[in-house]
Amino acid sequence: MNSVFLKVILLKHIMSMILLTLLLALMNTVGEKDQFMEILIPHKFISTNSYKTHIVGKTSAPIIEVYINDQKTYETMVKDSIFHQQIFYGAGLNEVRIKAIYSGMIDYPTPDAIIEILAGPEIKRKYKKIYTPYKFHDSTPKDFCICCHDCDCDNLEETTDKQICLTCHKDYRENFSKHTKVENRTCVLCHQLDLTTFESADIEDNPCFKCHDDRIGFFTREYVHGPVAGGSCTICHNPHGSKYEKSLQAPVQILCFTCHEYIEDEQLKKTVHDPFMSGHCEKCHDPHSTNNRWVLVKNSQEVCMGCHNPDDNFKWHSHPYNVKPKKDLVVDLKLTSRGQLECLSCHNPHSTNTEHLLRITNPTACLGCHMDKE
Known part of the structure; x- marks a missing residue:
């Protein structure tokens, strides 16, 4: 008798929970005609130099989901029909979709809102006619x-x-x-x-030059680093403060590899140049601009000789450099703009799978000039 009584009590409890759940679902369900979703800012098609912005909108839903390029990235609660979410995205064109999430059981489509963000340091004027420049x-x-x-x-x-x-x-x-x-x-x-x-890409308006006006000359040099050319100082520097030297966003090498991803794998090769392995890219490269190829701090020969002193390293034997090859080369070597041999003609400044950072793996490569050594 007691077991039957307990079963009845348990069944009533289960039914009460089911009814309560259904009641709450019905209370939270918004009719199809009453649903709304609107992005207040930014507007539908924007361009920006920044890789983050704030989305503010209003909706009848209690929760919204943010999808960036079809990937769910954020989920945010709605307060008084207003939602706000800071989002981060990559360079190029990004589709941002805001999806309304209701707690009730709905068998019809819920409203979405979509904007497109074109992000990057340099956006051509013709694209800005479609994707208008925006600041939050x-x-x-x-x-x-x-x-x-x-x-x-x-x-x-x-x-x-x-x-x-x-x-x-x-x-x-x-x-x-x-x-x-x-x-x-x-x-x-x-x-x-x-x-x-x-518009931070406009040199005259860049706030960095209000104090750093001595750096405007960077733009007149022959080789300008990409972020500098785009006026995007904050790609490398934190404008508020940093625990890293020169207010950098991250250690030098990590910053460099953020854009130059393909070079990072070169650290895995057999022979690695010490400045490259130790993360001191700035020993050879100027992070802003120079008049030297590859944004080098000096011309390539002077960079090499800064560490490899010819009086010490080449005391017993030195291959000629800053001279033109006497004969046609069997293989293509990197020559200067004047067609002269330099250190980089034979050596890779980052790494190789050969000894002495040699670019040349063909044993006959030297024979173009050294016929007598055949």
């Missing part, structure tokens, strides 16, 4: 910002801009003023509060 921030807090952020708009005149900025940008609080020893610098020195017209 402006000087007037919008109504949908105030519902989440206490902008203290009534006291703006009595508050320093640093205090205002750090109320939202808390992650920059520790790094603030580490960029410069001058502590009275404020955020607006670099960040114009109305950023809607600012």
Whole structure:
């Protein structure tokens, strides 16, 4: 008798839970006509020099999912019908899809919203006609910002801009003023509060040159490093502060390999040049610009001789360099613009699978000039 009674009680409990679950689902379900999804900022087709931005929108759903190039990347709760999510993406064209997620059982499609972001340091003018330049921030807090952020708009005149900025940008609080020893610098020195017209790719408008005006000459040299040419100083430098020397975003070698991925594998070869293995790319390459090939700090011969002193390394024997080959070469060698032999004609400056960093694996390569050695 007791077992039957317990079974009845258990069955009633299970039925109550099922009914409660269904009731909650029905309460949370929005009718198809009542559903809405809208991205407030940014607009549908934008271009930007930045690889991150904020998505703000409104929806009837309690949760949204963010898909970047068809990959689910973020899931965010909605507050008072407003959602906000900072997103990160790569260079090139990115499709960002916002999908509404409802807790109830829905047998019809839920609304999506899509924007396209063209990201990169140099975007051609013809593409900007379609993907208009965009910046997230402006000087007037919008109504949908105030519902989440206490902008203290009534006291703006009595508050320093640093205090205002750090109320939202808390992650920059520790790094603030580490960029410069001058502590009275404020955020607006670099960040114009109305950023809607600012284009960092325009040299004249780049905020870095407000202080570093001596670096404008970088753009007049023959060989300019890609990020510098695009005016994207912050690809390598953290503008707020860093634990690395020269306010770098990361150690030198990690920064270099971020773009020059194919070179990283060269560290696995049999013979590796010491500066390359130890991560000192800057010993040979200027990270900004030079008048030398491969953005070298000096011409290739001077770079090599900076460590390999000819009086020591070549005391007993030295192959001629800065001279033209006397005869036609059997194999192609790297020559200078004047057609002369240099260290790099025979040696790879990074690594090889041969001894002495030799590029040449063909035993007959030298015979083009040294016929008597055959």
